[in-house]
Amino acid sequence: MKMFDNITKRSFGFNLLVIGGLIILMGIIFFLSLGFLTRHGEEVTVPDVRGKSIEDATSTLEALGFDVEVRDSIYIDTMRALLVYEQTPERGDVVKSHRTIFLTVNKLVPPMVPMPDLEGLTYRSAEMTLRARRLNIGDTIYKPDFATNTVLEQRLHGKPIKPGTEIPEGSNITLVLSSGTGSMENPVPETVGMTYLEAREVLAASNLNIGTVLIDGGVADTLGAFVYRQSPPRRNGLGELNMIRAGESIDLWLSATKPVTDSLGTPPPPPPASEY
Template sequence: MKSSEFFGKFASKYLWGNLLAMAAVVLLLCVGLKIGLDMYTHHGEAIVIPDVRHKLFADAERILADRGLRIEVTDTGYVKTLPPDCILEQSPPAGDKVKSGHVIYVIVNSAKTPTITLPDIIDNSSLREAMAKLTAMGFKVGTPQFVTGEKDWVYGIVVNGRHRVAGDRIPVDAVVIILVGNGSRSASDSTIDYVDPAEAGKEEMEGEGEVDEFDVVPPTETPTRPDHRNPPTTP
């Protein structure tokens, strides 16, 4: 093949037409892929998240659905002043921009007051230990009430005027009162008589010189038995 014929094929309209067609197909594929990704990922779309806190769950769900957003409950809490099924917290927060279909995670208010199990602290710990343990568990600890007993020792737990024991379920918003000893003894406690060792020794020495008085009883004579073999003779 001559060189002129070889270079003449590169100048052929058929070859360049095929190359242009292939380039157009590649370009269309790239453009289509970009458009498809933009549509799938909602590129350039920004939805401002509304504030649904302190709204009922049904109302919050409707508000978010109107903006193309979804809602999902992740946890429950308790606020006494708010109604049950009320939104307490949301994530992401209000004002953030997200894309359509994004999930908004919320915490709702519980219908029942949460409770905590009372630990074993009665007659088992000091005031400081009991207060630290109860506070760490989430209890509301009130001013301790002092009773007769060993100083700073826990003798009981009172909640809403009732005595409670270990294992009872206590509402988280209830105030726990600790009954703690004031260091004084009860009048019913048995008293212990203290004896001074010096006085005890003195009493023992005094007792050694004393002689007990008693009557001396003389021994009685043993009667003799008569001898039947040799009877006594009468004079």
């Protein structure tokens, strides 16, 4: 009560001066402590921890006063597992200490993705499709075919792979591409008297395709059936060799019985058609 009486007995101007002084003093104290409260001047340059293990990256960052948090993971097939792929803030950024640095690390196990259907696509379209699935193009093999630079077959580890098959992300896919029809002509190979399986191998070795396959009645095993006619034949009506380009097709006629051929390997001419 006595202190209150002393305050009230003083003039209004004096009291106003005291209040103003207190406000100024509090302002000075606030601004002097602002640097401490906001850690002004405690700025650190973010180091580059990309490519380091999680343990090494965390140790490096925490030694500089940063907090560390693994935010995401990604799979890069050319990078060892559990290494730092990306960081936020980036290297070289100047930030305040005790800032949280977010890390993206490379996965230990690659995720599985479905194999797309590439057959019939151009090389460029196949490449874009594979990249969208995080798959890579491995070897490219060219075979003669009419549709130049289109995918004839897709392979994984040297074996054909069906669309939809689950494979590891980052796998290398081999593409068998068409090189177009060859410009050089070679003699037509003789397949008459061979089994269909043998004929396929001979034509494939000559970079030729199988066209239409006509099968006679009574054939139970197509691969074991015999070729008794082909078009174009090896020789024309004058006995001269017919020529064919790589990538072209040969039609085959199959029968359950092996045809009789002459010493040149040519079957006897077919009997004339019956007239009605």
